[in-house]
Amino acid sequence: MADIENMDSIRLLVDDFYSRVREDVLLSPVFAEFIVDWQPHLLKMYAFWNTILFGVPDYKGNPFAHHAKLTVTTRHFYRWLELFGETVDLHFEGHKAEEAKKRAEIMANMFQNRMSQLKDKNHVLL
Structure with missing residues (x-):
């Protein structure tokens, strides 16, 4: 099995991963609420992972801003990571795959922590 090597690898990973997300009982409703046309989202994800893994400055934007409005729990983050890891392991092995x-784990933890802080901040009683 090859490592994640280029944009073709990224497309395979992203396409298969989000195919699994769309079929997942827990995650599908969260994404369906915000994504009607998947093609623009997939294009952003190709650019995002190309930037993250290869330093190619394709991605422009603030990924947290898009996720901050989601209603998700720790279970959602765990499931997202589980599916992502399974998808990577199904297609790839090597340094970039790991x-x-x-990187997915770091982002999920950061997003979860920041979302929790926002929630706490919004529920402070004065």
Whole structure:
């Protein structure tokens, strides 16, 4: 099995991963609420992972801003990571594959922590 090597690898990973997300009982409703046309989202994800894994400055934007409005729990983050890891492991092995999983874990933890802080901040009683 090859490592994640280029944009073709990224497309395979992203396409298969989001295909799984769309079929997942827990995650599908969250994404369906915000994504009607998947093609623009997939294009952003190709650029995002190309920037994250290969340093190619394709991605422009603030990924957290898009996720902050989601109603998700720790279960959602865990499931997202589980599907992502399974998808990577199904298609790839090597340094970049491991880096992709580690980066996904770091982002999920950061997003979850920041979303929790926002929620707490919005529920402070004065």
